[in-house]
Each structure stands twice: as structure tokens, then as C-alpha cells.
């Protein structure tokens with residue numbers, strides 16, 4: 001039997017419906033199967049706080065929280081977030097009241113250019129949620145996936161320490 005035109009026609013790419021809670025708001029979206037969470041946030045939803053640094057899971061600039069756990073949005077397909085609760089840097093504050101980790105970053109001057117900062121803060125909140133860091137060395141180790149090209153590491157560490165271990169002042 002010979003092929004009909006329909007057999008050989010290129011099929012259009014199919015987008016997938018997903019539902020998620022994003023920064024406290026329920027969303028129903030259609031995403032292409034290869035769309036990363038980072039591109040969904042930045043390109044489709046205009047949430048540009050999460051940054052694209054390397055796009056390869058190596059810098060942490062894109063870190064967001066999925067069900068309270070930190071993930072690299074550049075390595076997470078949007079379709080994998082169906083049913084998830086997502087929090088980005090835009091959703092951390094409670095209205096005008098900054099999240100304690102955001103306040104600590106300001107208090108400890110834990111940024112210079114600020115490009116890595118949203119990922120650092122989301123990662124630090126995830127670290128606090130994990131409850132595994134007991135001292136400075138563990139904080140440094142568990143934050144090692146978040147790079148800062150400005151080298152603001154000591155102040156970032158101080159800010160996270162203040163929240164996770166308690167501010168000595």
C-alpha cells in the first residue's frame with residue numbers, strides 16, 4: 001500500500017497543558033515539551049528575577065523552589081512541574097514585607113552586581129528548609145552550587161548564617 005499525503009505530513013509539535021501554583025497563584029498553561037522552567041518563567045510569564053547564567057546547571061543563578069526544594073530552573077522541564085508549587089524570587093516576600101533571607105542579604109550587604117542574588121536567596125531558603133546545615137562549613141558546602149562572579153561570598157555566607165544559625169547581634 002502506498003503512503004497517503006497524511007502519512008508523510010510533518011506533524012505539528014504538540015504543547016502540553018500543565019497546572020501549577022506559581023507564587024501562590026494557580027496557573028493553567030500550555031508548554032512545549034522542551035521548554036525549560038527557566039524559559040517558561042522568563043520568556044512566557046515575564047518573571048525575569050530568575051537569571052540565566054550558564055543554562056547548564058553550573059551556576060545556580062536560575063534557582064527556584066519547587067515544593068519547597070531548590071531546583072535549577074534551567075535543567076527542569078516545565079512539563080515536569082505539572083501539579084507543583086513553585087516559588088520564585090518574586091514570590092518570596094509577603095506583600096511589602098521581605099522574606100527574612102531577603103532582609104538578611106540587605107543587612108549583610110550580600111551582593112554587588114546582584115545578578116546571582118535571586119538564585120542565591122532562593123537557594124538559601126531551600127537550604128534553610130532542608131535543615132541540614134549546622135555550621136559555617138556546611139553552609140558553604142551546601143551553597144557551593146551558587147556561584148558569584150563578584151566574589152561576594154563572605155557576605156552571602158554571613159547573611160545565610162544569620163538566618164540558618166541565628167544572628168549573633
Ligand code: FES
Nearest residue numbers: 053054055060074
Ligand atoms: S542558569 Fe541554571 S545553573 Fe546556571
Ligand code: FES
Nearest residue numbers: 112116148149150
Ligand atoms: S553579586 Fe554579582 S555575581 Fe554575585
